Amino acid sequence: MTEGILSYVVAAIGAYVLGSIPFGILVAKALGEIDPRTSGSKNIGFTNVLRVSGKKAGAMTLLGDIGKGVLAAGTAQGLGAPHPWVLIIGLSVVIGHIFSMFLGFKGGKGVATALGAVLGMEWFLGLCLFGIWIVTVAVFRYSSGGALAAFASFPILAYFLNGDLLLVLFSLGILGLIVYGHTDNISRLLKGAEPKIGKTAI
Numbered sequence: 001m002t003e004g005i006l007s008y009v010v011a012a013i014g015a016y017v018l019g020s021i022p023f024g025i026l027v028a029k030a031l032g033e034i035d036p037r038t039s040g041s042k043n044i045g046f047t048n049v050l051r052v053s054g055k056k057a058g059a060m061t062l063l064g065d066i067g068k069g070v071l072a073a074g075t076a077q078g079l080g081a082p083h084p085w086v087l088i089i090g091l092s093v094v095i096g097h098i099f100s101m102f103l104g105f106k107g108g109k110g111v112a113t114a115l116g117a118v119l120g121m122e123w124f125l126g127l128c129l130f131g132i133w134i135v136t137v138a139v140f141r142y143s144s145g146g147a148l149a150a151f152a153s154f155p156i157l158a159y160f161l162n163g164d165l166l167l168v169l170f171s172l173g174i175l176g177l178i179v180y181g182h183t184d185n186i187s188r189l190l191k192g193a194e195p196k197i198g199k200t201a202i
Helices: 002-020 023-030 046-053 055-078 083-098 111-121 123-140 143-162 165-181 183-191
Strands: none
Touching (some): 002 055, 023 046, 023 055, 055 083, 055 111, 083 111, 083 165, 111 123, 111 143, 111 165, 123 143, 143 165, 165 183
């Protein structure tokens, strides 16, 4: 029993370390592009990398950040970890992305990695969130608005599609992290000052 719990704790720590890997920075360096921390919104996530370094860098960053979540949560799920530990591991990888140990406990906003974690544990639910994100961004052209819309829907979808109280609690925790990462964006959205996709970030 103790060894089993220890292995899950180690897995959660490993998920945090995995989440801490700043793909936005690594991709920019590998492609000889601008360090996303020095331009645009200075965020390491997909949207800012797309703005300052182009579509190729943006796409690679998005895949890397989603991949972290899928790998952590999907591996835990696939290896038969108890459901509460799958959720803890999924939460850990998102926390790692937002509070990266490699960047002085700063990082991205967690959207792509959280989406990956949900895809890894509940693929249909993850696809629903991805769809809401894409449609909202396509219609309104606000990346932050799409992320907030998707994850605001997460607890509702988790309840009605799964009826799993632990998953609902997990979704509320993820929503809290997403809102925390988007505090400035929310303020700008309310003021009508949030830059749209294709425009210069503030």
